[in-house]
Amino acid sequence: MRAMLYLRSLARAARRVSVALIWAPVRAPVRAPVRALVWALIGAPALALLGAMPLHAADQVAVEAVWLEFRQAPRPTLSNLDPVPQDDGLAGARLGLADNAVTGRFLGQDHALTEIIVPAGADPGPAMAQAVRTAPLILVKGTAREILALADLPEAADVLIFNVAAQDVELRLGECRANLVHTAPSRAMLADALAQFLMKKRWSDWMLIAGVHEGDQAYAAAIRAAATKFGARIRTDKIWAFDADMRRSAATETPAFTQGPDVDVIVVADELGDWARYVLYNTWDPRPVVGTEGLSPRGWAPSVEAWGAAQLQGRFRDLAGRAMTEADYGAWAAMRSIGEAATRAKTARAGPVRAYLLSPEFELGGFKGRKMTYRPWNGQLRQPIPLAHPRALAGQAPFEGYLHRVNEMDTLGHDEPEGGCDAFR
Amino acid sequence: MIRLPRLPRRLACRLACPLVRPLAVAALMTLAALPGHAAGKGEIWVTNEKDDTLSVISVDTLEVIRTIPVGERPRGIVFSRDHKQLYVCASDSDAVQVIDPDSGEVLHNLPSGEDPEQFALHPNGRYLYIANEDDAIATVVDIETRSVIAQIPVGIEPEGMAISPDGTIAIVTSETTNMAHWIDVESHEIFANTLVDQRPRDAAFSHDGSQLWVSAEIGGTVTVFDVKTQAEIGKIRFAVKGVHADRVQPVGIRMTKDGARAFIGLGPSNHVAVVNARTFEVEEYILVGRRVWHMEMTPDESLLFTTNGLSGDVTVVDLASLEPIKTIKVGRFPWGAAWRP
Numbered sequence: 010m011r012a013m014l015y016l017r018s019l020a021r022a023a024r025r026v027s028v029a030l031i032w033a034p035v036r037a038p039v040r041a042p043v044r045a046l047v048w049a050l051i052g053a054p055a056l057a058l059l060g061a062m063p064l065h066a067a068d069q070v071a072v073e074a075v076w077l078e079f080r081q082a083p084r085p086t087l088s089n090l091d092p093v094p095q096d097d098g099l100a101g102a103r104l105g106l107a108d109n110a111v112t113g114r115f116l117g118q119d120h121a122l123t124e125i126i127v128p129a130g131a132d133p134g135p136a137m138a139q140a141v142r143t144a145p146l147i148l149v150k151g152t153a154r155e156i157l158a159l160a161d162l163p164e165a166a167d168v169l170i171f172n173v174a175a176q177d178v179e180l181r182l183g184e185c186r187a188n189l190v191h192t193a194p195s196r197a198m199l200a201d202a203l204a205q206f207l208m209k210k211r212w213s214d215w216m217l218i219a220g221v222h223e224g225d226q227a228y229a230a231a232i233r234a235a236a237t238k239f240g241a242r243i244r245t246d247k248i249w250a251f252d253a254d255m256r257r258s259a260a261t262e263t264p265a266f267t268q269g270p271d272v273d274v275i276v277v278a279d280e281l282g283d284w285a286r287y288v289l290y291n292t293w294d295p296r297p298v299v300g301t302e303g304l305s306p307r308g309w310a311p312s313v314e315a316w317g318a319a320q321l322q323g324r325f326r327d328l329a330g331r332a333m334t335e336a337d338y339g340a341w342a343a344m345r346s347i348g349e350a351a352t353r354a355k356t357a358r359a360g361p362v363r364a365y366l367l368s369p370e371f372e373l374g375g376f377k378g379r380k381m382t383y384r385p386w387n388g389q390l391r392q393p394i395p396l397a398h399p400r401a402l403a404g405q406a407p408f409e410g411y412l413h414r415v416n417e418m419d420t421l422g423h424d425e426p427e428g429g430c431d432a433f434r
Numbered sequence: 435m436i437r438l439p440r441l442p443r444r445l446a447c448r449l450a451c452p453l454v455r456p457l458a459v460a461a462l463m464t465l466a467a468l469p470g471h472a473a474g475k476g477e478i479w480v481t482n483e484k485d486d487t488l489s490v491i492s493v494d495t496l497e498v499i500r501t502i503p504v505g506e507r508p509r510g511i512v513f514s515r516d517h518k519q520l521y522v523c524a525s526d527s528d529a530v531q532v533i534d535p536d537s538g539e540v541l542h543n544l545p546s547g548e549d550p551e552q553f554a555l556h557p558n559g560r561y562l563y564i565a566n567e568d569d570a571i572a573t574v575v576d577i578e579t580r581s582v583i584a585q586i587p588v589g590i591e592p593e594g595m596a597i598s599p600d601g602t603i604a605i606v607t608s609e610t611t612n613m614a615h616w617i618d619v620e621s622h623e624i625f626a627n628t629l630v631d632q633r634p635r636d637a638a639f640s641h642d643g644s645q646l647w648v649s650a651e652i653g654g655t656v657t658v659f660d661v662k663t664q665a666e667i668g669k670i671r672f673a674v675k676g677v678h679a680d681r682v683q684p685v686g687i688r689m690t691k692d693g694a695r696a697f698i699g700l701g702p703s704n705h706v707a708v709v710n711a712r713t714f715e716v717e718e719y720i721l722v723g724r725r726v727w728h729m730e731m732t733p734d735e736s737l738l739f740t741t742n743g744l745s746g747d748v749t750v751v752d753l754a755s756l757e758p759i760k761t762i763k764v765g766r767f768p769w770g771a772a773w774r775p
Contacts, residue, residue: 111590316652324590352612372632374610
């Protein structure tokens with residue numbers, strides 16, 4: 010009896026220590042395997058002794074993942090109001106790790122995340138090689154080129170790579186890879202979400218203004234494709250090529266620029282958030298501005314709060330001291346996908362995790378009101394797309410009325426019959 | 435033998451009710467003259483999450499007779515065993531408020547930990563088990579001494595809370611960890627953890643204590659566990675005609691005392707499922723208001739009251755016929771409901 014009481018208090022102390030060790034260092038960029046090791050040394054044996062949890066040898070999984078980030082050189086914008094945080098995306102991965110660790114605590118599984126960050130302009134080769142050596146599950150944040158370079162490494166044939174932030178449509182089509190899945194929505198999914206909203210409101214005549222950068226042009230291409238898909242008409246299609254300081258001259262320059270045939274909305278494609286914010290309320294006709302500014306289709310937004318999202322937003326803010334971005338959410342969803350594979354399929358190896366994610370058994374509750382699953386034909390995470398402005402959501406796609414034979418979320422982005430991805434089997 | 439077709443219930447009611455109801459109401463109103471002197475079938479108390487109020491519905495008249503201001507974001511609501519005190523989780527006020535139901539006065543707060551969402555009262559009437567949504571903790575509070583006697587680390591975003599009828603086991607569900615945690619009431623220790631589908635919300639023991647039912651909102655299922663072994667003995671899936679499967683989101687669970695039936699609130703599908711609690715088959719779906727979550731039955735199990743968050747009303751279902759008979763407007767986002775005599 011005394012031995013039982015002693016063991017119980019030992020387990021309680023161990024749990025307290027391990028909880029402190031798990032939660033506290035999450036704020037610091039410390040190699041997480043250290044705390045997983047401490048947990049494994051102190052916590053797990055104590056609990057095993059007590060027999061408090063039904064532990065089976067098969068349940069004890071060690072989950073190793075890598076965060077690989079290719080930093081980009083910052084691009085100048087007119088406004089300094091919204092700097093991109095240094096840990097954009099990484100903080101989301103850390104929250105996902107912390108969430109997984111709580112589940113792992115009850116199941117005797119340890120989770121670890123190694124962080125590898127490549128400064129802008131540095132040679133990505135060594136970091137990629139190190140990532141592939143470290144763990145079989147890699148969360149990557151970078152451009153499409155960098156992601157494909159990683160996926161095409163011969164050593165990467167046996168790893169599973171999660172694209173947490175890149176929205177390039179080609180990665181889901183012609184440039185898909187068997188070892189690459191996507192938690193970030195593609196530009197096609199975002200554009201389709203916006204188009205569904207606009208068409209549901211019968212705002213079918215659009216003006217499209219796109220910036221000159223590669224991302225802006227890709228966004229505009231997705232908007233054009235969505236207009237075709239959902240039957241909207243782009244009456245005016247322009248490039249924003251001003252280099253004047255819009256902070257001072259928006260009121261004089263923009264109205265004349267936005268004259269044209271009558272439209273219902275003005276769609277802007279300005280991924281850096283450089284000039285489009287000055288279009289609002291400066292248009293010739295009074296029209297809503299939508300796209301990358303104004304009402305915006307996003308994978309995640311600070312104004313998402315239903316289905317318990319306020320809890321996720323709060324926990325993220327407690328951890329990172331700022332609002333959760335799209336990249337953070339993509340990284341969180343990737344970590345939680347790994348967590349679900351560890352919990353339910355009892356595996357952390359790349360092949361079985363991939364098979365589980367693509368199976369009908371997998372589902373992820375992502376605080377957007379519907380269960381999220383992976384498309385088996387290209388590894389894209391199906392997800393609702395909120396239509397957000399800074400203070401609230403105007404809606405969430407897929408909208409009621411857009412039907413689909415299999416899954417309504419497949420009305421967003423490229424559907425299976427469209428083909429395009431052969432490598433993903 | 436020739437049988438004349440019976441008038442459909444609604445048509446019959448429409449013909450007869452305009453005459454009958456005012457007379458009945460007048461008769462009953464003279465009986466239930468003062469608030470707190472509910473002679474009759476009792477009252478249903480509803481928390482209005484976004485109005486920071488309680489709506490009190492008379493079961494006799496099926497009308498709101500009082501509206502009482504309470505703390506911020508009231509959700510869980512439970513009466514003491516003798517119904518002389520009311521406990522309300524005022525989540526954004528980080529408090530469990532103790533309210534005198536007759537006067538509507540907030541008497542004092544109980545220490546609850548941060549962001550209490552839902553709670554369960556132990557059969558001894560003294561211990562309150564509270565789920566602290568933001569802190570991954572369950573807090574156990576002694577109502578008499580008004581002190582915290584234990585805090586138990588559980589999974590992320592705990593919400594559902596249930597105590598076994600014999601008072602030996604407490605269950606907490608964690609929404610993001612997707613588990614039901616089984617806690618030994620004596621030692622305050624978790625002795626088992628069972629996985630459920632995505633986003634578990636509510637947990638309920640059968641009245642004989644042999645089964646535990648857990649709803650998974652996003653997973654769309656209700657899992658039934660055998661209490662002795664913690665093994666899964668059934669999983670109930672739902673299909674509401676004309677409603678996409680993703681919008682069928684089980685939340686609240688209420689079971690009849692004879693163990694024959696369970697009622698499950700199915701969220702944005704706007705229906706309540708009637709489940710045969712022995713075979714786990716869904717027998718029927720009852721259309722109620724928008725986004726139905728939690729429910730309360732009258733003790734004689736003749737009426738079921740459902741809280742419909744999005745439409746801001748309560749639907750009254752007659753359990754003999756399984757037909758909704760009335761919709762009662764309450765405050766914004768009604769969440770929980772509790773009955774008192």
